[in-house]
Amino acid sequence: MIKYINTLEGITPQQLEGFFVGWLNPLTQEKHLELLEKTDYFWLAIDVESNKVVGFITAISDQVLAAYIPLLEVVPSYQGKGIGRRLVELMLDTLKDYYMIDLLCDEEKTPFYKKFGMYKTTAMMFRNYDQQGGK
Numbered sequence: 001m002i003k004y005i006n007t008l009e010g011i012t013p014q015q016l017e018g019f020f021v022g023w024l025n026p027l028t029q030e031k032h033l034e035l036l037e038k039t040d041y042f043w044l045a046i047d048v049e050s051n052k053v054v055g056f057i058t059a060i061s062d063q064v065l066a067a068y069i070p071l072l073e074v075v076p077s078y079q080g081k082g083i084g085r086r087l088v089e090l091m092l093d094t095l096k097d098y099y100m101i102d103l104l105c106d107e108e109k110t111p112f113y114k115k116f117g118m119y120k121t122t123a124m125m126f127r128n129y130d131q132q133g134g135k
């Protein structure tokens with residue numbers, strides 16, 4: 001069974017295993033927890049049996065008009081079970097009072113986000129790869 005929470009009470013870095021797959025310079029589990037502590041909004045998917053975090057989504061916001069969703073990931077062995085969908089639904093509901101809700105994704109992920117009423121636009125980005133492991 002998967003439970004969805006938006007509190008870090010009792011969450012330890014040891015529970016945050018298996019994320020940032022394919023990243024050249026992935027965050028440590030300690031940095032991942034720090035990121036969750038500092039972000040404006042987050043939801044976690046927890047496997048109740050193993051007590052591991054198996055998915056997460058974050059958002060940052062100006063608290064007036066705009067919110068941005070930088071991270072969504074489900075641990076590979078838990079993908080395809082509806083966890084990513086549930087995390088996006090929970091976050092979109094959390095952000096429902098904002099005017100702008102934006103995210104960046106690869107072309108191949110656009111069908112996934114279209115399911116939630118999101119639509120494609122043009123975006124610009126910059127990446128400081130030296131800092132991929134975090135500030």
Ligand SMILES: CC(C)(COP(=O)(O)OP(=O)(O)OC[C@H]1O[C@@H](n2cnc3c(N)ncnc32)[C@H](O)[C@@H]1OP(=O)(O)O)[C@@H](O)C(=O)NCCC(=O)NCCS
Pocket residue numbers: 072073074075078079080081082083084085086104105106108109110111112115
């Ligand atoms: C993208 C991701 C979060 C999806 O999570 P998931 O738990 O596997 O997705 P779900 O099982 O909830 O799938 C929900 C729906 O989206 C579809 N879907 C899932 N991944 C998809 C993809 N890459 N492209 C298109 N559709 C996709 C599913 O078929 C499902 O459709 P349905 O509800 O009509 O049957 C997950 O694949 C992941 O963590 N990928 C690696 C990290 C990543 O790419 N994050 C997004 C960064 S923008």
